[in-house]
Amino acid sequence: MAKTLTILQDVSLNIDTGDILGILGVSGSGKSTLLGLLAGLDLPTQGRVFWNDTSLNELNEDGRARLRLHHAGFIFQNFELLPAYTALENVLLPLELIGQTDATSKAKLCLKEVELSARMHHYPNQLSGGEQQRVAIARAFAIQPSILFADEPTGNLDQKTGSHIIELLFELNQRHKTTLVFVTHDPTLSKICSKILHLSEGKLEA
Amino acid sequence: MNLNFLSRDFKHTEIKLLFITMILSVFCVSSAIILTQGIQSGLSDTTGSWLGGDRILKSPNPIEPEIKEKAKALHLQTTETLTFLSMLVHHDDLALAEVKAVDEQYPLKGELRGTSQLFTADKPLLTVPEPGSVWLEASLFSLLNVKINDTILIGVAPFKITEVMTFESDRGGEGFMLAPRALINQKDIAKTAVIQPGSRLSYALLIAGPDQNLKEFDAWVLPKITPTESFLNAKEARPTLKTLLDQGENYLTLIVVINLILAGVAISAAAKRFAARQFNTVAIYRCFGASAQWIFIRYTVEIIILGLIAGVIGFLLGFFVVYWCQDLFEKLLMQKIEITLIIPAIFAILTVLVLTFGFAFPPLYALRKISPMRILRRDLSVKGKSNKGLLLRSLNLLLNILISSLGNLLGKFSSKLNVSVRYGLANIARYPYENSIQLLAFSLVFMAACLLFLVRTDLIQTWHNKIPQFAPNYFVINVGPEEKDHFQTFLHQNAIETQELYPIIRGRLLAVNNEIVELSETVNNTNNNGNSSNSSNSGNNGKRQLHRLLNLTYGLNLQKDNKIIAGSWLSTQDTGKSVISIEKGFSERQNIHMGDILKFQIGEKLIEATVTSIRTVEWDSFNPNFFVIFPPKVIDVFPTSYMTSFYVAPDKVPLLRTLIKQFPAINLIDISQILKLVAVLINLLSTVIEILCGFTAIMAFILLWCTIVSNLDERTRNAVLFRAIGVGNKSLLFILLSEFLLLGFVSGLIAALGASAIYAWLAINIFTLNFIPNWLLLIFGPLFSMILVGGGGWLGIRKVFILPPIQIFSRI
Structure with missing residues (x-):
């Protein structure tokens, strides 16, 4: 029988509106798992997660999906763009899911904000890594989420492009007044966070 | 919105394969049914004309x-x-x-x-x-x-x-x-x-x-x-017609069933692969807040739209192909073919429904269970239990064990082989589940193809054998004993080859084991070349009364198309003995068994004879055949006339005038019109079968391709890794080909054995053909499947040899 693996233990935290929370730690420390739990992508085997007064534990998969649909945006290390969709269609996805009436013009505006208007009809495999991540940023901000989750957003990019992406992410974050939770193993990014969590072997470090 | 999704998803090879397979299967089913109906309408005129x-x-x-x-x-x-x-x-x-x-x-x-x-x-x-x-x-x-x-x-x-x-x-x-x-x-x-x-x-x-x-x-x-x-x-x-049409109809049914099975498996494989490719997409949907219901509707509507479009295209294609072939069939049949669309349309809809909901839908339905967490952890798969049936699981387990053992065995024996071949063979055991699934699919494709090939070849051959090039087109009865030799001489002098002259003695069956046989009052009727007809009567269930007179014959030569199924054929020792050989259908209708004593009245005399053998007879063979055969020197004392059949070439037909003049008492019967009609029917059915076999072959190739590409990503990834660490193209080719060739060989062998077993059953029970094991299939089947699987595998993975590894990784 497989041995039970504890990934996170004794992790308790509050995130306030407008916070920029950085979750730092080495590979395998449980950063991404914590992000998944905070975003309601998964549920902890023990413990509770609240969004405002709503306990995610009380919601089923669809209930948590509904919360994310209206309140959360996501950016991932691997960009996670849909390969069969153009840049515009990728940004359109959350808008179509939410039932936005002027979804296309809104999506175009988002792409303009990340300076990709000229490449809106390009497919992910026709874009560079930086461009793909900008599309992902545009998609994340498209529904104007109240909270944005980013999992190592620069992990797959070179330093220069990564810096540019971080600048863009923070600029948009400030502009849209979004709460930002992001996972990184880059300690230099901690300077721009309002809160920092250090994870080590699934536990919070002091 | 769903049309947008469909157009986006249509960029995936899997959905194109799924779509093409659906089109082809609806096409096959509807064209087979349109054709069958059309031909039946035409045949009802042709057969009616008989x-x-x-x-x-x-x-x-x-x-x-x-x-x-x-x-x-x-x-x-x-x-x-x-x-x-x-x-x-x-x-x-x-x-x-x-x-x-x-x-x-x-x-x-x-x-x-x-x-x-x-x-x-x-x-x-x-x-x-x-x-x-x-x-x-x-x-x-x-x-x-x-x-x-x-x-x-x-x-x-x-x-x-x-x-x-x-x-x-x-x-x-x-x-x-x-x-x-x-x-x-x-x-x-x-x-x-x-x-x-x-x-x-x-x-x-x-x-x-x-x-x-x-x-x-x-x-x-x-x-x-x-x-x-x-x-x-x-x-x-008409026994000839009945056998032909029954066999033709059975074969068309077999084609449709095989098509549906192949289509089902192809669609299932393509849908499964498409669904696997959608795991990440669905995780993204879920991550951005899509509900399970939304995912369910998105894929359900998509597959329904796809099915509908494929159904319409398949049906129209079927219709147009039949419409296009209509001329050909009408020429072959020499009758107008009426094309009706309602029943084929109903079958097309049923096909779409079965293929869509029975095969394409289940893997897509499971997508709603994808966890959004997969976006962060790729190792997460679909939640829930496997929906594979017990049979499939057992079969899979069996093949799993087979493939692991085979891989290990070959691995041991291959220690002296090229290292690349060893790697390739070891791969078989490394991925037992994936390989056993592939083996199952390959075997199924080849088995279906082998089965169709076997039945088609034997059926068409049997049909053409019915009417050999110089099949007798004239029958002669009432040849008197005194003119028998002159008659034969006449034919011989005019280079007309004839069969044996069969003696005919008219007699009544009076009793079986002293039990009186009830006589019917119908006028004496003779069938196939002068024999009393007791053929099946749709109007009477069960036993039909015997006609007044039977044509009895005697001799020791068993006809080619007769087969003894009980007892032993008359031998020289039987000469002069009161024994008889009877036809199977005759024995069944009159409830006569081996050893029974039959009493005949010939003229004024009574003759008793014991049944010592029962024969099957091909009534549709156009050869003289008899219900009851005596050995020589039992009934030859009675008044006898002779009958025979022969082929007369068109340029020799005027000779018949002389024949009639020289032998005015004979009755010459021209059956060339009947032969022509049978030939028409054989040509028509053969053409239809060839066409539908062609469609099925296309379907089989698609399924083969679906199966080959089904775990190509894993193979490609490994191949690219091999290349990245410096393995040369030649070695890589050995690794990949040895794996594919072995899979092809084993599946070909399973297919050949399976198809032979199924064919043996079908030949005997459904098609009433003489089953002769086709040993060549056991040799060429595995070889052919090796070539196809090896070739297909190479085609699927050839990019590894052409493109830089990094470029391939980005595509997987």
Whole structure:
């Protein structure tokens, strides 16, 4: 029988509106798992997660999906763009899911904000890594989420492009007044966070 | 919105394959059904032309008025005929003839053919004999020593001879009689004064009309048929036709079933792969807040739209192909083919529904269970239990064990082999689950292909064997014993090859084990070359009474198409002994078993004989065949006549005039028209089968490709890694090919064995073919599948050899 693996233990935290929370730690420390739990992508085997007064534990998969649909945006290390969709269609996805009436013009505006208007009809495999991540940023901000989750957003990019992406992410974050939770193993990014969590072997470090 | 999703998803190869497979399967099913229906409509005319109508009711008494009224009420066409034996007289010449009286509606289907001069090219005759005139068969001209425009007497009435009759629809190949035919108008019956109380007459009602009305009539009339009557459709009346059509229809059904199975597996494989490719997409949807219901609707609607579009395209393609082939089929059938679309459309819809919801839908339905967490942890798969059935799981486990053992075994033995080959063979054991699934799919494809090939080859061969190039097109009966040798000499001198001359002695079966056999009152009727007909009667369930007279023969030569199924064939030791060999159907109908003692009356004498063997006989072989065969020196003391069959080339037909002149007592029967019709049917069915086999082959290739690409990503990834660490193209090719070739070989072997086993069953139980194991299949089947799987594998993975590794990684 497989041995039970504890990934996170004794992790308790509050995130306030407008916070920029950085979750730092080495590979395998449980950063991404914590992000998944905070975003309601998964549920902890023990413990509770609240969004405002709503306990995610009380919601089923669809209930948590509904919360994310209206309140959360996501950016991932691997960009996670849909390969069969153009840049515009990728940004359109959350808008179509939410039932936005002027979804296309809104999506175009988002792409303009990340300076990709000229490449809106390009497919992910026709874009560079930086461009793909900008599309992902545009998609994340498209529904104007109240909270944005980013999992190592620069992990797959070179330093220069990564810096540019971080600048863009923070600029948009400030502009849209979004709460930002992001996972990184880059300690230099901690300077721009309002809160920092250090994870080590699934536990919070002091 | 779903159309947008569909257009986006359509960029995936899997969904294109799924779409193409659906189109092809609907195409195959609908074209097969459109074709079958069209051909059946055409055949009903053709087969009807073998009978003079779609149904025939024969009775020794006048047809009941209520039966005629019912047919009329159902808007069916009818015509009545009356047949009786009568002596025709011309001066001092006499000849016994079977006179048939017909009205102007005769025949309802098919044609009468004739000519105004003996043995010249005949032509369709569009009318029946005028009152006062008679049409005679060729042999009567010499028997009566008459020519066209001469007058003969039938009964007390004079008739003017106006045509040489060469063909009549309802005479067919298996229903001719011992006396030659004379045809008169029904209006003349009374004036012949031959119909007296006690006369032996045969009344027939021919019926024709739309299928539906005929079915209604059948249901109504069948319970009313008395034991002395027979009610037959064209198929039942003609064993040749029945065998051909049954085999053709069974094969078409087999094609449709195999197509559906292949399509189901292909679609299932493509849908599964498409679903696997959607895992990440669905995780993204879920991550951005899509509900399970939204995902369910998104994929369900998409697959329904896809199914509908594929269904419409497949159906239209089927229709257009049949429409395009219509000319060809009409030429082959020499009949107009009516294309109806309602039933094929219903089947097309059913096909779409079964393929969509039965095969494409389940993997997509499972997508709603994808966890959004997969976006962060790729190792998460679909939640929930496997929906594989116990049978599939067991089969998979079995193949799993087989493939692991095979891989390990070969791994051990291959220690001296090239290292690349060793790696490739070891891969088989490394991925037992994936490889066993592939093995299962490959085996299924090849098995289906082998099965279709085996049945098709044997069926078409059997059909063509029915009518060899020089199949006998003339039968001769009533050859007297004194003219037997002269007759053979005549044929020999004129280079006409004939079969053996079979003696015929007329006798009655009186009793079986001293139990009296009930006799029917039907007029003596002979089938296939002079034998008493006891063929199945749709009107009578179970035993049918025996006709008055049987044609008995004797000899020690077992005919090629006869097979002993019980006891042993007559030998020289049996000469002079009271033993007999009987035909299987005859034994079944009369409930006769081995060892039973049969009592016959021949002339005034009684003969008893014990059944020592039972034979099967191919009644549709166009060879003379007999129900009862004695050994020599038992019945040869009785009055005997001889019969035989032979082929007469068109340029030698005028010789027959001399033949008739030299042997005026013989009855010569021309069956070339029947042979032509059988040939038409064989050509048509062969063409249809070839076309549908072609469609199935396409389907099999698609499934093969679906299966090959189903775990190509894993193989490609490994191959790229090999290349990245410096393995050369040649070594890599060995690694990959050895894996594919072994899979191909094993699946080919399983397929050949499986197909042979299934074919053995089908051949014996469904197609009534002689099963002969095809050993070549066991050699070439695995080789062929090795080439196909190896070739397909190489095609699928060839990019590894061309593109830089990094470029391939970005595509996987």
